[in-house]
Amino acid sequence: MDEKYSVIGKSVPKMDGRVKVTGQAKYTGDLKFPNMLVGKILTSPHAHARILSIDTSEAEKLPGVKAVITHEDVPSLKYGISPARWDENIFCIDKVRYVGDKVAAVAAIDEDTVYKALKLIKVEYEVLPAVFDPIEAMKEGAPQVHDEYPRNLNAEIHQNFGDVEKAFEEAYYVRTDRFVGNRTYQAPIEPHSAISIWEGGKLTVYTSTQSPHYFQYYIAREFGLKMGDVRVIKTFVGGGFGGKLEPTGLEFAGAVLSRITGRPVRMFYDRAEMFAHNRGRHRQFMEITTGVDKDGKILGVHANFVQDGGAYTSLGIATAYYAGAMLTLTYDFKNYKFDMHRVYTNLPACGAQRGHGAPQPRYAFECHLDHVAQHLGIDPLELRLRNARQPNTITPNEFGVNSCELTACIEKAREISGWNEKKGKLPRGRGIGIAVGSFVTGAGYPIYRTDLPHASAIIKVHEDGTAATLYTGATDIGQGSDTILCQMAAEAMGFTYENMKIVSADTETTPHDFGAYASRQTLMSGSAVKQAGEEVKKQVLEMASVMMELDVDDLDCREAVVFSKSNPEITRPFGEIAREFFVKKGPLVGRGVYAPPKLGGKFKGAPVGTSPAYSFAAQISEVEIDEETGEINVKEVWDVHDCGMVINPSLLHGQVHGALFMGMGESVWEEVVFNDKGKILNPNLAEYRMPTALDMPKIVSELVESFEPAGPWGVKEVGEGATIPTMGCYSNAIYDAAGVQVNTLPLSYEKVWRALKEKKEKEGKI
Amino acid sequence: MDEKYSVIGKSVPKMDGRVKVTGQAKYTGDLKFPNMLVGKILTSPHAHARILSIDTSEAEKLPGVKAVITHEDVPSLKYGISPARWDENIFCIDKVRYVGDKVAAVAAIDEDTVYKALKLIKVEYEVLPAVFDPIEAMKEGAPQVHDEYPRNLNAEIHQNFGDVEKAFEEAYYVRTDRFVGNRTYQAPIEPHSAISIWEGGKLTVYTSTQSPHYFQYYIAREFGLKMGDVRVIKTFVGGGFGGKLEPTGLEFAGAVLSRITGRPVRMFYDRAEMFAHNRGRHRQFMEITTGVDKDGKILGVHANFVQDGGAYTSLGIATAYYAGAMLTLTYDFKNYKFDMHRVYTNLPACGAQRGHGAPQPRYAFECHLDHVAQHLGIDPLELRLRNARQPNTITPNEFGVNSCELTACIEKAREISGWNEKKGKLPRGRGIGIAVGSFVTGAGYPIYRTDLPHASAIIKVHEDGTAATLYTGATDIGQGSDTILCQMAAEAMGFTYENMKIVSADTETTPHDFGAYASRQTLMSGSAVKQAGEEVKKQVLEMASVMMELDVDDLDCREAVVFSKSNPEITRPFGEIAREFFVKKGPLVGRGVYAPPKLGGKFKGAPVGTSPAYSFAAQISEVEIDEETGEINVKEVWDVHDCGMVINPSLLHGQVHGALFMGMGESVWEEVVFNDKGKILNPNLAEYRMPTALDMPKIVSELVESFEPAGPWGVKEVGEGATIPTMGCYSNAIYDAAGVQVNTLPLSYEKVWRALKEKKEKEGKI
Known part of the structure; x- marks a missing residue:
């Protein structure tokens, strides 16, 4: 320092x-107000169904019930956290779009009564055909999630920088690989919780939020209140990771229940409801084509992605954009083409999760590059060094990069991991892999278009x-x-x-x-x-x-x-x-x-500019594979980060550890699994398998300090960046260890075992 | 407006x-913190006793007790809210000085355990002779409350402005009257309560306070902490009236208990403990001599007062000063002499109560003036008009009065009360009386000497x-x-x-x-x-x-x-x-x-200057006396106030009603009564007889607006001013109704009945 x-x-x-x-520390759920009611939301049991009728009369009669509300009792103004893509209602009006969609809500004197009342609400549904796969959803004749979006296309991005076709023509080697990501969920330890107090025409909301401002803005907008009449107070928050950035049904329904009853109303999601609300990681279908010269220098890249957005937009427009935009940060190449379709399905809506859109594309790109390296006979680390972005450069999609110590990060990772002594020299069943990453340090534009600082x-x-x-x-x-x-x-x-x-x-x-x-x-x-x-x-x-x-x-x-x-x-x-x-x-x-500097760029279909600064990182991991069972044992991980000047080393390394933990879970174990009716099969912390402390490998977190001119004292980001390289780095290590590459996340023991079995069968060993 | x-x-x-x-609204006593302990203070059963030994061993053994502390566990630095008159310890070291003096404290897991533990603390006392009367206490050989203050003289003031002796010599009529006040207590509806959380070398105190700043300052001073390391948070407060301006044993002992246990500690006074802590109205012995000319113009006044201060100083230095200083505000005279002795006794310490020192002297002066008026054959209201202070004048004790609409107040009170039609013309048993008053609008100097704004x-x-x-x-x-x-x-x-x-x-x-x-x-x-x-x-x-x-x-x-x-x-x-x-x-x-303007004045033994502005008021009341029982029935009260520009009329009239309520209680019913051992006989709201809403007369609150140049938009005080004239105005009305003047407060039914009986005996009617 x-x-x-x-x-x-x-x-x-x-x-x-x-x-x-x-x-x-008091979290929202710990707070108590005199006369406070408990509220709960009744959700849809169907993935796609027309609402024929809702009968709340029996629920209303239950002693202790103070209010029962449906879409008839709330504003019909659609909301959403992506500007101009507002597609969500406080309660469904015509139809439900996923298992867990919001239908009605009850406020009562205690939890017992609320749960009883929810069961007394009679909803008549006409079940409709549903679609759960984004590729299927884009086909003609597929069930339509929103009538306004033909072929279920929620967002489409087609960007073309330089001349990718020409680059491919001139390339020594052009290769295409395909990968599929997984649908994961942030699963913060603190459930969503909100207490709404509406009195005297003003609304106070205590809530578990990542942004009191956005909550204030969107709640005020929904109810036609002045922002000054809505007070949003963050209490202590037990983790967000992207999932607590937008207001939920808890705030919207809670506000109405409080207005009607004149009493404070506490609402919460239980663990299963959190999974249904979701706003976690988008599952992406990723096809990447890269052309390189003989030395492995990247000449052009074409990324062609499809995202399963789920039933609503949430933060998905930014997710779709980031998926392609951040691929260009780590390597210096001139020609880049990016195609993206974000598609509605009858599954819970996806949003921003740590690394926001970037980790899965980065996983695909880094695995893909290892194949390229292998084909060229170049050490994968060396390939990355040859292409690594240098400071004060501009990406093909016109992001100005100031500080960038990616080369130093790779070199340091090589040194501390013992890469040179290990790569290709480890005993059978052990392997080592590398991947790099980069992430924005704030968005140049806020989530809703505004000129505010x-x-x-x-x-x-x-x-x-x-x-x-x-x-x-x-x-x-x-x-x-x-x-x-x-x-x-x-x-x-x-x-x-x-x-x-x-x-x-x-x-x-x-x-x-x-x-x-x-x-x-x-x-x-x-x-x-x-x-x-x-x-x-x-x-x-x-x-x-x-x-x-x-x-x-x-x-x-x-x-x-x-x-x-x-x-x-x-x-x-x-x-x-x-x-x-x-x-x-x-x-x-x-x-x-x-206020961030106005960032340049001539995008097609994308916001202008993205961030004042970018972090860089290189990660190397060493794994051991049990060839009998497919079990993946991560022995050690080395993360070297360029995050500018460090304000608090202990907190910084904590972020790296946490990000690695998250990336590791998503790499190997985590996946939200649905049955064929769109119902989540593992909406709990027992069956949605996050790593525990005992699962964690030894982590060596090191820094290459730089001075970022756009930041105070030269700072830039770290909180999300360390999530980005992890999946690719693990996948490459597994490939190195077992000679098999699993192209779908998570890289589960079963998939590795199956790949090993297939390989052995091919080799005639079984 | x-x-x-x-x-x-x-x-x-x-x-x-x-x-x-x-x-x-959450008051301090409503707050809950995890792991919070309950603390209570063990108090002295004796009015004056030497502490021979304290044995806490049994209390410490009681399961659930987390800490027992005595003077040995706390700083011995003396504290107090009057600057340079610090005479109070967190716990008594050598001896106790009143029934209720602080000896030890316990923190335990619940109230039950605390109360049990208090009983297990063994304190060995040597009982000493005690003194309860300030006149007795000043005599040679009286028990000494504090060794440092011979003859128990806590404060002495002797001021002489102009030449009173000469004025008396030149006067047409010189008269002396003697009055005795009552010891009353604010009895706010919310008991004192404090939650102390001492952790990491910093102290947070949630408390029922009139001044977070003074609490912060004196608590920091006591424990040698920087002010920035002590945070004082006022929650909602259920009334103070002067009694919650200084930190109490709850804050000091609570802080130590929290430091020792590492847990939040909630302390409170129950109603009886509130009475014992007191800091209410000083009982005053008042002798007033006034010389007037033939027309009733006041030429000189000599006020000679003794205050019963109780066992500690509290805010009593200011009380002693205000008792004399504010007598000069209402009438225009040149020569003034003020003698004051504030005396220690073995009773609970007295402090500031609404009107702070001024109401009893004002009662004495206004009754005294009615005698003067009667002697001269001048209507009492007319006498006041002849002497009423005018705007932009200077008092004999050199207070600069800017705005002053006292004359208009008296005239308006005359008009709305129907004085001219009533005075001397009401049927037997009914009477009407007038008194005026004035009060400071803030103190020119803060309580501890400082140059802070x-x-x-x-x-x-x-x-x-x-x-x-x-x-x-x-x-x-x-x-x-x-x-x-x-x-x-x-x-x-x-x-x-x-x-x-x-x-x-x-x-x-x-x-x-x-x-x-x-x-x-x-x-x-x-x-x-x-x-x-x-x-x-x-x-x-x-x-x-x-x-x-x-x-x-x-x-x-x-x-x-x-x-x-x-x-x-x-x-x-x-x-x-x-x-x-x-x-x-x-x-x-x-x-x-x-920051207030530096106020001029050449005082002897008093601070320089007192307030930037003064309110004025005239009060008239009409009463009916039951001659058989002495019962006093106040029919109606008219209050006309000059408090400058009014910011919120409804709150202003609320203050007038509240002040009148308080003045009325002190006039007729309220008195803290002790037995011959110094123990309070009526420390509860049943036997300490405050008026209820049903006791209240019809109140007509009217204004004479003025513009006070020292105040923003011309404002000045109202919160205490309306308390000042009430006792005098009632007393004068009773005198008018029954022809008897009770010279000791409260003007109880019994005293009126005895006075009537005595009068009848004198008149030979019995």
């Missing part, structure tokens, strides 16, 4: 660590200077943004972390910020916080200049001590100066704001 | 009205301008300061009250304010809020000037609409401009601060 910083670059303890480990911050210093409070709309969902933003505030102010306080993620008491998604907060919220801190420091130094009778340019402040730069022994406590400021001028306040 | 204002001057609903009436405020506007949040340290204890400060913020910003939000009285999230005492917030906190609002408006108008292409001087903003002053049809919504400001410049924030 750079010793020129006194607060950032250090693993200070988390702001909320103590209250969390002592059980004092993306982040802002206010800092208020206590009247005697012994504490300072940061007000930020940035959203700590466990990743530690409260902590690093306080570190940044203290660094910018010349203050101490220990004396920072924070108020965050409450639309009423904190200034605007778009929240936690797209790995945006360290750079974007951090920029606003830095500016606010600097404004405080400027005022402190000006006051100190008067008090110390020194030129303001000769003064600086560090760790709450103002000092003369020319004679550092002349000092004055920050607190004394802050106090004098308060006495002379009133509250010592700093303000900051951040 | 003045139509030039759109938000102030209107009876908008209270900010917190809805949550209070629906039971959603007295109030500050921050306003943040929502990014789309549909809401604004006011951050203020001002403390709403039920009186409605949150409401009127939001009205003031909206008025200053040109915004709407309905869209104001507030964060108040939390030392971490709000800027500094001294809190709710001395009727200071409307003027002082209001000044800071007005300035913050004006800073917002200025920025809005500057931005509007650019957007509307109009000169900024031609623009104004009202009710969230910016308009051209020269052509009011040209308008633009506040929200649009606020949003543009956010886009262009970041968070729209206004800051304000208030």
Whole structure:
């Protein structure tokens, strides 16, 4: 770490660590309000069916039931988190589109009564043919999920940069591979929960959210309220990973139930309902064609993808875009073609999950490149080095990359993993694989089109200077943004972390910020916080200049001590100066704001620009395969990350570990499985098999620091980036170990066993 | 109301009205934290005793007990709310000084266990002679409450302005009367309660407080913590009336119990413990001598008072000062002498109670003046008119009075009460009486000596301008300061009250304010809020000037609409401009601060200056006496108040009603009664007889508006002022009705009956 910083670059303890480990942290589901009712949503048992009638009369008669609502009681305005693709209703009006679609809701005095009442609602359905496969769904004559979208095409992207056909013609070797991803779910440990209190024409919602702002915006829009009349308060959040970015039926139905009953209404999804609500990873069908020269230099790439979007858009427009847009970040090539169809099916809607659209395409690309390398007889690591993106370059799809230490990441990964000693030299059944990745540091455009700045911050210093409070709309969902933003505030102010306080993620008491998604907060919220801190420091130094009778340019402040730069022994406590400021001028306040630079680019069918900065990573894993059973034993993983300047190493490595954990689960075990009626067969943590701590390999997380000019103190993203290379890196290691490549995720023991069996049969060994 | 204002001057609903009436408001005692312990304090059963030994071993053994502490476990630093008169310890070290003095404390898992454990603590006492009467306590040889204060003199004031002796020599009539006040207690409906959480070297206290700032300051001082490491959060407060201004044993012992156990500790006083903690009204012995000329013009006054302070200082230094200082406000005379002895006794400590020191002296003075008037044959109302203070005058003790409509108040009271038709003309047993009063609008100096500004405020506007949040340290204890400060913020910003939000009285999230005492917030906190609002408006108008292409001087903003002053049809919504400001410049924030003007004066033994402004009031009451029983039936009360500009008439009249209620209780019924061992005989709401709604007479509350130049929009105080004249006005009415004057408070039925009996005996009628 750079010793020129006194607060950032250090693993200070988390702001909320103590209250969390002592059980004092209150999550939305822990909150109690007098007279609070419990609400639940009645969902559809059919994947596709016309609603013929809904009879709520028996439910209404049940003692303890305070309200029963259907589509007739709520606004019919369609909503959604993708701009201009609003396709969801609070309750289904004409038909249901997946098992779990929202039909009605009940508020009652306790959970028992609510569940009884749900059973008393009589819904008459006419079951319709359903479609569960996106390839089938695109065919003529397939069941239509939404009448407005022929052939179930929710989104279509066709981008063409350079001349891919010409590149392929000129290539020494052109190869096409096909891969299929898996439908996975974030499964945060804290279920969705919302408490709505609608009174006096104003609505307060306590909820488990990644973005109080988007919740406020979309809830206000749905009910025709002014934003100022909707207050959204994030309590503690037990993980989001993309699934808590958009308001759910809990907030919409809860608001109406509260308005009707005049009482607070608590709503929640149980674990099975969480799976049905979903908004997890899209399953993608991926065909990748690459042309290379004799040395393995990539000349052109064509990515042709289909995404199973499920029944609604959710964040899928961005998912579809990111799937192709981020493929170009890691390697330097000129010609790129991207085709994408995001398709409606009668399954739960997919959305953003850590890495948002990018991990599966990256898995496909990295496996595909290992085949290319093998064909050319080039070491896969070497192939990546030959193509690795360099700093200050522009991608074929016109993303400006500033800092980029991908080459150094690959080299360091090679060194610490012992790649040279292992590749091709490991005993039978063991293998090593590499993959790289890159991710955005925030989105250049927010989710709904707006000219608003993306982040802002206010800092208020206590009247005697012994504490300072940061007000930020940035959203700590466990990743530690409260902590690093306080570190940044203290660094910018010349203050101490220990004396920072924070108020965050409450639309009423904190200034605007778009929240936690797209790995945006360290750079974007951090920029606003830095500016606010600097404004405080400027005022402190000006006051100190008067008090110390020194030129303001000769003064600086560090760790709450103002000092003369020319004679550092002349000092004055920050607190004394802050106090004098308060006495002379009133509250010592700093303000900051951040809007991303307008990013260039001439896209077809895509937003202009995408992010101010990109992280890079190389991952190497070593695996052992049990050839009898197909069991995959990951021995060790080496992750080397370029995420710019590091604010808190311990939190950073925590993010890498978490991302790897998630990527590993999706690589080997996780998959949401449906029966032939579209019903989830494993909507629980026993049968949806996430890795446990015991499943985790040894992880070596290392850094190649860089300085990202677009970020405060040179920071960029880490929270999602480490998820990106994992699937490809595992798949390549398995290929190296067993000589078989499974082209569908997850790379389950069974699939590996079957592939090994097939290989042996081919080789005549069985 | 003045139509030039759109938000102030209107009876908008209270900010917190809805949550209070629906039971959603959480008071400190309603809060629950995981693992929270219950703590209680063991108090002394003796009024005066030496502590020989304390044995906590049995209590410690009781299962469920987590900590038992005595003076050995806590800092021995003395504390107190009067500067430089710190005389109280967390726990008594050498001896106890009143029944209820703090000896030890226990924290345990539940209330049952705590109470059992308290009984298991063995304290060996050597009982000492005690003194309960302040006159006795001043005598040589009386028991000494504190060794450091010979003759138990806690405070002595001797002031001499002009030449009183000469005035008396020149007077046509000089008269002396003696009165004795009563010891009363505020008895707020919400008991004191505090939850302390000490972890990681920092302390958070949720508590029922009138001033988070003083709590923070004195708690930090006691434990040697930085203020920034102590967070004090006011929750909802169910009344204070002066008794919740200083931290109690609950906060001090609770903090230590939490530090030792590592768990949150909830402490509370039950109703009897509240009475024992007290800090209510001082009982005063009052001798007043006045010299007048033939026309009743007052030439000089000598006030010679003794206060029973109880065992500790509490706020008593200010009480002693106010008792004399405020006597000069209502009448214009030149020569004034004030002698005060505040005396320690072995009774619970007295402090500030609504009207702080002034009501009893005012009662004495107003009764005394009726005797003077009777002697001179002048109508008592006429006597007051002849002497009434005029605006822009200076009192003999050098208080500068700006606005003063006392004459108009008296005239209006005369008119609406029908004084002229009633005085001397009512049937036997009925009578009418008048008294006047005046009160400070905030103290020129805070309670501890400091150069800090007295109030500050921050306003943040929502990014789309549909809401604004006011951050203020001002403390709403039920009186409605949150409401009127939001009205003031909206008025200053040109915004709407309905869209104001507030964060108040939390030392971490709000800027500094001294809190709710001395009727200071409307003027002082209001000044800071007005300035913050004006800073917002200025920025809005500057931005509007650019957007509307109009000169900024031609623009104004009202009710969230910016308009051209020269052509009011040209308008633009506040929200649009606020949003543009956010886009262009970041968070729209206004800051304000208030420090009172340095007030002049050459006092002996008193602080310099006292308040920036003074309210005035005249009260007339009509009573009926049952001569057989002494029962006093108050038929109607007319209060006419000069409190400057009125921000919220409904809250204002609520304050008048509440103050009258309190004054009435103290006049006729309320008295804390002790046995001969210093034990309170009536520490409960059944036997400490406060008036109920059914006891209340018809109240006519009227205003004479004035414009106070020291206050924002011309405001001044009302919260305490209406308490001041009540006792005198009732006493005078009783005198008028029955021809007897009871010279000791309360003016109980029994005393009236005895006085009537004595009178009849004298007249030979019995």
